[in-house]
Amino acid sequence: MSFFPTNALLPLGGEEGDEGGILAAIDRASQPFAKKKSLYYYARGKMRHDPAYRVLARLLAGQEMPILDLGCGAGVFAAYLRENGLSAPLHGVDLSEKKIRLAKETVGTIYPALSFETKDAAAIQGFSGNIVGLDLLHYFSEQGRDHLLENLASFLPAGGRLYLRNGVRDAGFLRHCATSVEEAFVRGSRWITGGEWNFPTRAAVEKKLESLGLQVVSVPMWGNTPFSSYLFIAGRKK
Numbered sequence: 001m002s003f004f005p006t007n008a009l010l011p012l013g014g015e016e017g018d019e020g021g022i023l024a025a026i027d028r029a030s031q032p033f034a035k036k037k038s039l040y041y042y043a044r045g046k047m048r049h050d051p052a053y054r055v056l057a058r059l060l061a062g063q064e065m066p067i068l069d070l071g072c073g074a075g076v077f078a079a080y081l082r083e084n085g086l087s088a089p090l091h092g093v094d095l096s097e098k099k100i101r102l103a104k105e106t107v108g109t110i111y112p113a114l115s116f117e118t119k120d121a122a123a124i125q126g127f128s129g130n131i132v133g134l135d136l137l138h139y140f141s142e143q144g145r146d147h148l149l150e151n152l153a154s155f156l157p158a159g160g161r162l163y164l165r166n167g168v169r170d171a172g173f174l175r176h177c178a179t180s181v182e183e184a185f186v187r188g189s190r191w192i193t194g195g196e197w198n199f200p201t202r203a204a205v206e207k208k209l210e211s212l213g214l215q216v217v218s219v220p221m222w223g224n225t226p227f228s229s230y231l232f233i234a235g236r237k238k
């Protein structure tokens with residue numbers, strides 16, 4: 001795999017692709033959540049409209065290294081990967097005991113090689129493989145984020161990749177406002193409780209990862225949404 005497989009980003013430009021197959025996979029991947037209606041509709045919305053899901057399923061396709069899913073929530077991304085043919089072991093961690101319980105009771109009982117743990121992403125010690133973190137960085141102070149990135153960089157084996165997708169402050173005023181409104185909504189609804197409210201700049205994340213000796217690329221990952229999301233892909237230099 002080249003460092004930056006640009007064809008994986010095709011969905012963002014309006015993919016022709018197998019739309020029927022993608023929707024059927026979403027139907028299957030949302031079934032584990034069917035008994036909890038609000039979670040079921042959240043999961044379907046996420047799988048359909050979050051462009052990072054499609055892109056990451058492509059970027060991780062065929063990978064056998066374990067995957068660490070940071071801030072995994074109720075395991076929606078794990079279900080999506082499984083229904084898109086990814087069988088690599090996946091370990092999800094989240095600060096929320098409630099979400100980890102949901103993940104264990106739903107996707108954890110259906111798909112093989114999934115494990116979930118209530119844990120602060122900053123406290124993980126020892127992992128080797130690919131790492132994913134969707135919408136996690138802004139819950140850390142600047143110092144906490146730097147410390148987290150230092151840890152994550154040390155977990156990357158040769159060929160392993162760190163995939164971080166996050167809203168950033170420097171993607172334009174309107175996008176930052178839309179992202180802040182969404183953040184206020186998820187906190188107001190108590191879906192997210194606690195943590196810092198500290199959206200990084202794109203430049204700060206890139207600079208820190210580069211300072212750790214990683215090769216980094218970042219691309220807009222907002223798709224059709226109004227948000228300020230960027231995907232950062234980092235890996236060891238050859």
Ligand SMILES: C[S@@+](CC[C@H](N)C(=O)[O-])C[C@H]1O[C@@H](n2cnc3c(N)ncnc32)[C@H](O)[C@@H]1O
Pocket residue numbers: 046070071072073074076077093094095096099119120121122133134135136139192193195
């Ligand atoms: C916006 S949600 C994203 C959920 C999931 N990644 C997804 O895309 O569906 C952010 C998640 O990060 C979790 N979180 C926040 N701070 C965390 C931390 N320090 N360690 C682990 N998880 C954390 C929250 O509990 C929440 O489930």
